[in-house]
Amino acid sequence: MTKGSDLFVAALENEGVDRIFGVPGEENLDVVESLRKSRIKLILTRHEQAAAFMAATHGRLTGKPGVCISTLGPGALNLSTGAAYAHLGAMPMIMLTGQKAIKTAKQARFQIVDVIASMRPLTKMARQIISAASIPAIVRDAFRVAMEERPGPVHLELPEDVAGEEIDDVPLVPPHPIELPVAPPAALDRAAEMICKAQRPLVMLGAGSSRPKLVEPLSSFIRRTRIPFFNTQMGKGSVTGGSNLYMGTAALSSGDYVHRAVDHADLIISIGHDTVEKPPFIMGPDGPKVIHVGFTAASVEQVYFPHAEVVGDVGPSLALLADRIEGKLRIDPVFTGLRSEITGRIRDRADEERFPPTPQRIVRDVRKVMPEDGIVCLDNGMYKIWFARNYRTHVANTLLLDNALATMGAGLPSAMMASMLYPKRRVLAVCGDGGFMMNSQEMETAVRLGLNLVVLILEDSAYGMIRWKQAVDGFPDWGLCFGNPDFVKYAESYGAIGHRVKHTDDLVPTMEGAFKDTGVHLITVPIDYVENTRVLVEELRGRVPEIA
Ligand SMILES: Cc1ncc(C[n+]2csc(CCOP(=O)(O)OP(=O)(O)O)c2C)c(N)n1
Ligand SMILES: [Mg+2]
Helix, strand or coil: CEEHHHHHHHHHHHCCCCEEEEECCHHHHHHHHHHHCCCCEEEECCCHHHHHHHHHHHHHHHCCCEEEEECCHHHHHHCHHHHHHHHHHCCCEEEEEEECCCCCCCCCCCCCCCHHHHHHHHCCEEEECCCHHHHHHHHHHHHHHHHCCCCCEEEEEEEHHHHCCEECCCCCCCCCCCCCCCCCHHHHHHHHHHHHHCCCEEEEECHHHHCHHHHHHHHHHHHHHCCCEEEEHHHCCCCCCCCCCEEEEECCCCCCCHHHHHHHCCEEEEECCCCCCCCCCCCCCCCCEEEEEECCCCCCECCECCCEEEECCHHHHHHHHHHHHCCCCCCCCHHHHHHHHHHHHCCCCCCCCCCCCCHHHHHHHHHHHCCCCCEEEECCCCHHHHHHHHCCCCCCCCEECCCCCCCCCCHHHHHHHHHHHCCCCCEEEEEEHHHHCCCCCHHHHHHHCCCCEEEEEEECCECHHHHHHHHHCCCCCCCCECCCCCHHHHHHHCCCEEEECCCHHHHHHHHHHHHHCCCEEEEEEECCCHHHHHHHHHHHHHHCCCCC
């Protein structure tokens, strides 16, 4: 005989799960007891949202779903932003929520909301488990659905009577590897012909190219074909090695220096682009032709309507495409000139001494203290554009940002997950003073778990990005400033170590010292956002000359 919750936890072990994040409620107590007897660690968080961000980041970084747990109603609803984060960001995740018993209703409708219905639009699949015997099959299916392209979250609701149900043993379903079909020869031939005919091809690496398994195949494609490339915000770092073909990152949709390369191209090979990202460039009737290379077909949008597609497992498909075009391309020399201009532009003002420091200087200083494999996890705010534009990455998934749901509050939890997965690598969370405070309670979790982690807070006492947009749109400066706690004392109250940067030159040594030490460090630094308007509006609107 076995119990539903034991079977559920055994099914998680069968999938290789080693941790589960969340806040249990009384409806999960059978599961908690089954976890106690298992190899899986229960990691309590101080808010379910953070648990979901952590589980999603596990999926993002490993390709294997992270798992989070909550109670019914209020706890389950607290997972919903994390569900949307994983859904838009294509991160595999399993959410397990409790529910009152379904065969009896001893508490009438107390705490009951239709969680399945609320999760349906935020997940790939949302199911209630109605019998213990179905658990092995449902859990296996949930992991399959979460992992398969396009990956994303799956929600399972386990009512407490099903969790406590005693049944005869049911065998688990063993997982097995699944290979995806490779793009058909006709599609590869057509794409190869278009690329060979083009005069000025350019590769764009999108969010999908950051899948952990694509690190090698993408780098090999660029190495073999020597086609210059740029990336979207979430495609950053997917080509390893300090490639001299990198043209920049599209943090804006148009008008940035990198768009000079886009405008110069007559063909864009768009690898793994996912239109959940803010458009990296806007397709129009007169622009370059576009070939979409992806695990799945391109969604057709007003701003993205590829002329040809190579659909299939991206790694092997790219190898077959490279076989067809390697050695046949002449790379337009204009790209080389553009490249030095674009990379030169993004170094502007990175050396400035003024205090508070400019975003460019902060990005440069962070790059200085982060080794190539160090991981920077951003929350959402104005600085995200600066990091996306200016922070050079050399290793895949070393700048984790969310350009899909673009939610505030994920910076700290995603960094905590990265630090747990890669304890030997430096991990830095970069947060605005707004976004940090949306999940700052997880400082306690980070300290309790004994993580080594540095959190950098950029203080402008405002929702700076919205304040910037307000100014760009010509509205008066109103309503978007707030006060902050004393962040040093705040960190200390959690048992973390707090630092305040008072001179621009102190930023590098403060970060370096924090990384050399162990434990959770919080560093607060004011930021001078005058550069937002000076560069991202005035300079780009006025000074970008036309291509000759
Ligand atoms: C959960 C959530 N609420 C609101 C927004 C809208 N929003 C985007 S950026 C931003 C301001 C961020 O402020 P802060 O974290 O201080 O960063 P800053 O822009 O000041 O550097 C807001 C309110 C959002 N993206 N996510
Ligand atoms: Mg701010």
